[in-house]
Amino acid sequence: MEKWQKNIANSITTPDELALHFPIDSRPLREVAKRYPMRITPYYLGLIREEADPIWRQCVPDSDELKEDELLPDPLNEEGLSPTRALIHRYPDRVVLLVSSACAVYCRFCMRKRQVGSVEGRFSDSEIDSAIAYIENTPQVRDVILSGGDPLLQPDDLLENILGRLRKIPHVEIIRIGTRTPVTLPERITVRLCRMLKRYHPLYVNTHFNHPWEITPQSSLACARLADAGIQLGNQTVLMKGVNDDTDVMKLLMQKLLAIRVRPYYIHQMDLVKGTGHFRTSVGKGLSILEGLRGHTSGMATPHFVIDLPGGKGKVPILPDCIERGGNRLLLRNYLGEVIEYQDLESDPPCQLAQSY
Ligand SMILES: *Cc1c(COP(=O)(O)O)cnc(C)c1O
Numbered sequence: 001m002e003k004w005q006k007n008i009a010n011s012i013t014t015p016d017e018l019a020l021h022f023p024i025d026s027r028p029l030r031e032v033a034k035r036y037p038m039r040i041t042p043y044y045l046g047l048i049r050e051e052a053d054p055i056w057r058q059c060v061p062d063s064d065e066l067k068e069d070e071l072l073p074d075p076l077n078e079e080g081l082s083p084t085r086a087l088i089h090r091y092p093d094r095v096v097l098l099v100s101s102a103c104a105v106y107c108r109f110c111m112r113k114r115q116v117g118s119v120e121g122r123f124s125d126s127e128i129d130s131a132i133a134y135i136e137n138t139p140q141v142r143d144v145i146l147s148g149g150d151p152l153l154q155p156d157d158l159l160e161n162i163l164g165r166l167r168k169i170p171h172v173e174i175i176r177i178g179t180r181t182p183v184t185l186p187e188r189i190t191v192r193l194c195r196m197l198k199r200y201h202p203l204y205v206n207t208h209f210n211h212p213w214e215i216t217p218q219s220s221l222a223c224a225r226l227a228d229a230g231i232q233l234g235n236q237t238v239l240m241k242g243v244n245d246d247t248d249v250m251k252l253l254m255q256k257l258l259a260i261r262v263r264p265y266y267i268h269q270m271d272l273v274k275g276t277g278h279f280r281t282s283v284g285k286g287l288s289i290l291e292g293l294r295g296h297t298s299g300m301a302t303p304h305f306v307i308d309l310p311g312g313k314g315k316v317p318i319l320p321d322c323i324e325r326g327g328n329r330l331l332l333r334n335y336l337g338e339v340i341e342y343q344d345l346e347s348d349p350p351c352q353l354a355q356s357y
């Protein structure tokens, strides 16, 4: 067993175990952890500074998860967009291949909460086979995103088997891996793993940092190893109440990500997933955070703020309103709030941006 596998085995998986580390009443949480599995790695547990802090909120079950509300288990209709169980095909040229239903830490805000960590949620070899067969038979797919759960919870040889089969498909141009292990189990990013991955370029890794406290010497080393293997690193952050719904926190996170060679890609508005409603923020909150980034710090540190539309209708980037149009005269608001005039060409068709949605 590799060290990271031992650390998975040594993780906390019940509220009672957590109560050995923090003075909490674990009883009300037992039911939550039964409904939605719990796992906190020794490393991620060590990042908690106090009860209910931003790390705690991401990984410790909360009674609010069982609240009866109108939210749905699968609001993005991923299951309706699955031609075969381990695959989601929503956009014309790219698919999500679900290669694992396990994660190092079960995030309380997970959009695939209905599925991750459960026995029924697991994918069999034959389900993976039929997903790969679908990709082989679908020539418009040029981008395959390995997701789950967390693909890097699979052992190296299994992962290499999948990468090897995908690379043999001529129309698959790029492969992306979505993984939270650099954040929650950085020891997973071994030298051996990186040596294997670099044989399957062009390969991109999108990771998932949500708070500056997650950027540590260990997670920095994990990212450096991937970057040194020539892998472009992106980050998808979920905007969450009580975790990172603050401009200064978000700005620091984005800047620190660049410092560890990770390019911020998306900030996600919370999906309307059952069991996660207590993390929701208003869209206005995200827009004001975005205003606090754009111009105030590097464009490199300013990702797209996106809403993933209900029903699987796609991700839409939204921007603060900063343009007004009268004929060919544009009025543009800069990061300091000054409104500056810009002359457009006469002949071009009217710009649609100024319309209010
Ligand atoms: C987010 C997502 C993708 C990838 O979208 P990009 O904008 O290309 O990163 C693909 N398929 C599904 C189902 C998704 O949710």
Ligand code: SF4
Residues within 6 Å of the ligand: 102, 103, 104, 105, 106, 107, 109, 110, 111, 112, 116, 148, 149, 150, 179, 180
């Ligand atoms: S690592 Fe990703 S898939 Fe796994 S629980 Fe967290 S958000 Fe969900």
